[in-house]
């Protein structure tokens with residue numbers, strides 16, 4: 001491991017080796033991404049049936065070997081069938097999405113790495129299949145025009161930026177607070193016809209703008225990189241939705257509880273926002289299987305609460321396009 005890959009002054013002692021390893025592997029990956037080449041080449045499918053790109057596999061190897069050297073005990077990756085015991089005498093268990101947003105590799109759009117840390121237990125099941133509230137740290141690295149890291153150890157969100165000259169992540173903010181007022185929503189609107197009525201009603205009301213029940217104009221974004229959407233929302237506010245829908249295989253949405261939604265939910269709550277499965281808080285839920293999916297909504301507290309409230313409306317109210325929905329006037 002390099003002598004210093006991240007400024008550790010604000011990192012609690014027990015997390016320093018793991019954060020050094022994540023920062024070291026993240027800095028290496030950011031160099032490979034900048035260099036380009038055939039990183040988006042399809043190379044197979046993972047256990048979950050998702051297509052794997054060359055960079056998915058490379059990132060998985062890079063993080064696994066860096067974390068192995070950092071004395072971690074358990075490693076669960078989106079790209080692996082089951083969890084691996086890296087080091088029987090190690091401490092901590094880490095769940096990782098080594099490369100998030102892999103459909104964007106070829107298009108040079110921001111992609112990322114998401115991680116979630118739990119205390120280690122005697123078995124991998126006991127370490128990972130547990131309430132997501134038991135995470136003790138979580139974060140992501142974003143490989144964008146600037147490479148940055150957001151991380152929480154349960155006491156606010158720290159923001160680091162990679163210095164390209166030294167390869168070291170420098171602390172730029174010790175306690176990031178998410179703005180709570182933004183009129184942006186993010187959803188893959190091509191799935192509109194598959195959504196449930198409450199989700200359609202919420203989006204219909206945003207789209208109706210000044211003339212609708214919200215009496216406000218909204219803006220829309222969809223990057224198809226969860227990390228990039230989370231970063232924008234942490235910096236600028238707004239709301240993200242990947243709901244369940246009627247397509248086969250999307251009964252529980254698309255995103256994974258352990259590798260994606262749990263860690264993003266922890267960060268968002270620590271920055272003053274909320275995260276839910278559209279109705280209930282994500283962090284109140286328990287992971288049942290490693291690759292389990294969940295509908296996912298996160299962002300400003302008021303917006304996440306409003307989306308849950310749409311699910312409590314009577315059916316007649318929800319289905320009346322631009323109905324009064326007096327409750328929801330902005």
Ligand SMILES: O=P(O)(O)OC[C@H]1O[C@](O)(COP(=O)(O)O)[C@@H](O)[C@@H]1O
Nearest residue numbers: 097099100101102103188224225226
């Ligand atoms: O292509 P869709 O259905 O809009 O899905 C996009 C979502 O899928 C993801 O790319 C899934 O993550 P992976 O790239 O790690 O599989 C998210 O980053 C993103 O929010």
Ligand SMILES: [Mg+2]
Nearest residue numbers: 097100101260
């Ligand atoms: Mg992902």
Ligand SMILES: [Mg+2]
Nearest residue numbers: 078097099100
């Ligand atoms: Mg991935």
